[in-house]
Amino acid sequence: MNRIQPRRLVRQIGFLGVAGAAVVAALAGCSSSKSSSSNGAYGFPEAEQRKDSAIIVWVDSTRVPAVKAFQEANPSIKVKTVTYDGSSNGSNSFKTKMALYDRAGKGWPDVVFSSQNNDASWATRGTAGGQAFAARLDKGLIPSDTLSGFTPGALNPCTVDDKVYCLRNDLSQTVLWYNDTLLKQFGYSLPTTWEDYQALGEKVAKEHPGYIVGSAGDTFTPEVLMWSSKCQANDVTGPKAVTVNTDSAECKRMAALIDKLVADKGMTPLSVFTPEFVKEYTGKVLMMPGPAWYAGAIFNNPESLNVPKGQMGVAAPLPWKGEDAVAGNVGGGTWFLSSHSANLAAAAKFLEYVTTADAYQVDEAPGYPAYASAAAKWVSKQEQSGYFTTDLSALTAAAGKVWDGWGYPSYSQEAIWAKTMTPLLTSGKSIEDNLGAWGTAIKDQAQVAGYKVND
Amino acid sequence: MIELTTVRSAGSETPSRPAAGGGREEQARMSNSRGTRQTARSRSIGPLFITPYVVFTLAFGVIPGLYAVYLAITDAQGGFAPTANFARVIDDFRFFSAARHVAAFVVIWLVALVVLVVLLAIVVHAIRVRWLSSTARLFFYIPGALAGASSVMLWLFVLDPVASPVGPLLRALGFDSFPSVIQPSHLPLIFAIIAFWTGAGGWIVVMYGALNNISTEIMEAARIDGASPVQIALHIQLPLLRKWIAYMAVLSLAAGTQLFVEPSLLSQASNGVVPNDYSLNQLAYQYAFDLNDFNGSAAISVLLLVVALLLSAVFVAKGGLFETEDA
Numbered sequence: 001m002n003r004i005q006p007r008r009l010v011r012q013i014g015f016l017g018v019a020g021a022a023v024v025a026a027l028a029g030c031s032s033s034k035s036s037s038s039n040g041a042y043g044f045p046e047a048e049q050r051k052d053s054a055i056i057v058w059v060d061s062t063r064v065p066a067v068k069a070f071q072e073a074n075p076s077i078k079v080k081t082v083t084y085d086g087s088s089n090g091s092n093s094f095k096t097k098m099a100l101y102d103r104a105g106k107g108w109p110d111v112v113f114s115s116q117n118n119d120a121s122w123a124t125r126g127t128a129g130g131q132a133f134a135a136r137l138d139k140g141l142i143p144s145d146t147l148s149g150f151t152p153g154a155l156n157p158c159t160v161d162d163k164v165y166c167l168r169n170d171l172s173q174t175v176l177w178y179n180d181t182l183l184k185q186f187g188y189s190l191p192t193t194w195e196d197y198q199a200l201g202e203k204v205a206k207e208h209p210g211y212i213v214g215s216a217g218d219t220f221t222p223e224v225l226m227w228s229s230k231c232q233a234n235d236v237t238g239p240k241a242v243t244v245n246t247d248s249a250e251c252k253r254m255a256a257l258i259d260k261l262v263a264d265k266g267m268t269p270l271s272v273f274t275p276e277f278v279k280e281y282t283g284k285v286l287m288m289p290g291p292a293w294y295a296g297a298i299f300n301n302p303e304s305l306n307v308p309k310g311q312m313g314v315a316a317p318l319p320w321k322g323e324d325a326v327a328g329n330v331g332g333g334t335w336f337l338s339s340h341s342a343n344l345a346a347a348a349k350f351l352e353y354v355t356t357a358d359a360y361q362v363d364e365a366p367g368y369p370a371y372a373s374a375a376a377k378w379v380s381k382q383e384q385s386g387y388f389t390t391d392l393s394a395l396t397a398a399a400g401k402v403w404d405g406w407g408y409p410s411y412s413q414e415a416i417w418a419k420t421m422t423p424l425l426t427s428g429k430s431i432e433d434n435l436g437a438w439g440t441a442i443k444d445q446a447q448v449a450g451y452k453v454n455d
Numbered sequence: 456m457i458e459l460t461t462v463r464s465a466g467s468e469t470p471s472r473p474a475a476g477g478g479r480e481e482q483a484r485m486s487n488s489r490g491t492r493q494t495a496r497s498r499s500i501g502p503l504f505i506t507p508y509v510v511f512t513l514a515f516g517v518i519p520g521l522y523a524v525y526l527a528i529t530d531a532q533g534g535f536a537p538t539a540n541f542a543r544v545i546d547d548f549r550f551f552s553a554a555r556h557v558a559a560f561v562v563i564w565l566v567a568l569v570v571l572v573v574l575l576a577i578v579v580h581a582i583r584v585r586w587l588s589s590t591a592r593l594f595f596y597i598p599g600a601l602a603g604a605s606s607v608m609l610w611l612f613v614l615d616p617v618a619s620p621v622g623p624l625l626r627a628l629g630f631d632s633f634p635s636v637i638q639p640s641h642l643p644l645i646f647a648i649i650a651f652w653t654g655a656g657g658w659i660v661v662m663y664g665a666l667n668n669i670s671t672e673i674m675e676a677a678r679i680d681g682a683s684p685v686q687i688a689l690h691i692q693l694p695l696l697r698k699w700i701a702y703m704a705v706l707s708l709a710a711g712t713q714l715f716v717e718p719s720l721l722s723q724a725s726n727g728v729v730p731n732d733y734s735l736n737q738l739a740y741q742y743a744f745d746l747n748d749f750n751g752s753a754a755i756s757v758l759l760l761v762v763a764l765l766l767s768a769v770f771v772a773k774g775g776l777f778e779t780e781d782a
Contacts, residue, residue: 089723096744103749127747129532217634219726269634271726276617276632411745418727426634426728444548449746 043136044339053343054078055110055350060086062366063113069360070353077346086115095122102127110341111350113169115333117157121410123336124160135339138164141348146356151399154370157408158334160239167355169333170367173398174224177294178287180313180389193321198257201266204286209265211284216258216425217271219414220330224289227328227406228317229254233442236407242446243454246439253320255432262425269425272298278305291330292368292395300387313390316397326403332370368395375399411449416441526753540754544742553738559643561711564650568707569700572655576662577688592663595656606653607720614645637725646717658703665699666692701774705767712763735759
């Protein structure tokens with residue numbers, strides 16, 4: 001038997017080595033450091049402006065009507081629409097694509113809609129000394145009157161170091177949804193505190209098995225329940241600093257509530273977006289704390305619970321006994337303007353229009369508008385539909401109560417909860433006993449993402 | 456035991472499934488080993504035939520690989536930093552758990568692949584009824600005809616007790632919901648089963664081809680000497696398949712260490728219960744596109760490459776893959 005001749009092999013390896021070194025050297029020569037031009041009037045280095053150039057707008061399919069509304073109102077501005085997934089479901093495509101454009105040094109869109117609300121954390125920081133993607137908006141690009149017209153707190157996800165970098169499209173404040181018809185039929189009264197809520201849940205589990213008062217199986221469960229209990233799991237204290245304290249009484253009381261109700265089967269560990277949930281709980285959801293968009297996504301949706309008209313009511317978020325109520329928040333999209341745009345004026349006009357104009361936010365938008373005056377009109381329009389048994393003032397009340405102790409870091413709290421806590425819930429283990437593990441997972445992830453974890 | 460001084464190559468007739476680029480090179484080399492009959496004309500045509508392979512290997516294998524090496528030993532500004540990226544990724548709390556996940560998967564999968572594929576190939580080869588044998592091979596091969604991601608999609612349904620055709624079996628095992636099936640401790644096995652289901656059929660056909668190439672005289676002689684089918688399998692077929700088993704192990708190892716599609720899809724389908732940083736390749740993806748750290752991403756890729764190369768070298772040496780038949 002013969003082996004390959006050693007001398008030939010050595011020669012081949014030698015050749016590969018030389019060729020490799022040559023390519024590496026060539027690549028090293030290619031990478032030159034980018035120099036940034038002088039600062040512009042709006043607080044970042046501007047690209048050369050061309051007044052008539054078309055603006056490229058990235059939106060998800062739900063936001064296409066916003067672009068159409070803008071084009072009808074402003075036919076003189078050329079808009080090119082690119083439909084993408086809106087960075088939804090953790091796809092991170094907004095961030096991914098901008099990272100590639102940053103490397104290429106060109107190709108950025110002018111305006112981007114993102115269905116996430118933590119994009120400001122990375123979009124305000126340049127890669128490797130390069131220019132950050134997000135343009136600062138509160139230094140002249142968007143009038144301050146417009147900025148102050150947003151619901152208080154609505155721009156928190158867009159604000160880094162007290163500077164505003166994006167406009168909020170819609171709010172997703174949490175409220176207490178309930179089935180008024182079932183509640184009356186069972187002879188229960190609406191709970192007014194979390195303690196009442198837990199007691200009612202235990203009672204429902206006993207007296208009406210199969211009916212539920214909530215769900216804890218989604219990735220956004222911590223944002224619905226832990227956030228509105230003022231659990232300090234996600235307190236972003238600076239652009240790259242965070243405080244994580246998951247062992248506080250605020251975290252423990254809600255964890256204990258979840259453990260108790262899941263064990264009693266008054267709360268389901270299933271995700272509300274699974275076929276099992278729809279199969280098992282259609283007509284059996286007595287109440288459910290959740291975001292504003294549950295109305296259209298879960299209750300008034302033929303493909304989900306499909307609750308008939310005239311049954312659902314909405315109550316303001318619950319307080320703990322002796323405290324003021326706060327709301328959590330699950331998402332709510334944001335609009336970004338590129339600092340690389342060659343037509344900042346048109347792009348800024350677009351941003352202002354889609355977030356504030358009635359033609360989109362009141363007439364077309366599916367979610368609760370972040371802009372206060374549009375929200376008021378949107379609410380009265382929804383009330384006229386007659387679907388709800390109550391007025392929607394609870395939504396408006398909750399909009400201003402989103403607790404600001406829960407921040408918007410670059411890493412995903414949802415992803416951390418899903419991989420550390422959801423398997424525990426599914427296998428019947430205690431959330432309260434594992435709050436420490438949750439905290440550790442958050443701290444680890446924060447450090448990897450470059451955050452300083454405060455003691 | 457029968458000692459063989461020459462091992463016939465089963466190369467050219469084998470319907471090899473191109474699991475990875477390396478397969479073609481190996482085949483080209485093996486058929487080249489019949490060089491004694493080559494004329495000058497066919498020699499000049501040889502380079503022409505391998506040109507597309509060389510071009511694509513350079514464009515999509517070698518040059519990106521070298522670029523990764525370059526990124527791994529420089530910092531974000533392009534300055535020379537030979538160890539910083541490696542230190543950073545190894546220090547990441549997710550690195551060793553991802554490495555453990557991949558190792559567990561690769562071990563389960565490779566052992567299952569080697570044992571079951573060889574066993575099934577020998578059994579199918581021993582079937583004397585022609586239509587039964589060819590039907591069995593077709594059935595083994597069909598799952599492999601589905602492209603990677605779509606076969607994983609199919610498994611998303613199989614693993615969900617509500618939708619699964621084997622739902623009663625899953626429930627009998629105590630799993631009544633999708634999240635209970637995909638508990639973290641089950642994942643290496645689940646990924647191995649998916650990978651086996653999609654990949655093994657092609658290899659069974661390859662092994663069957665290799666078995667066909669064992670000279671009938673040797674088999675005849677063994678039978679006349681009174682060897683049982685088991686003895687024939689152990690003392691004749693297995694030693695003659697050694698090269699092919701090593702070849703399968705090398706290619707499967709390369710594919711296995713790059714575990715990505717299965718956990719990524721399962722992560723999406725499970726709403727993140729299967730983490731999006733389960734495998735090393737996913738972690739590299741997270742570095743590049745979540746942390747915007749292409750250098751760290753390249754460092755993980757280079758580490759993965761080095762480990763896969765070392766393990767491949769072991770398989771190549773043990774399997775005698777580079778031994779040639781001409782004296």
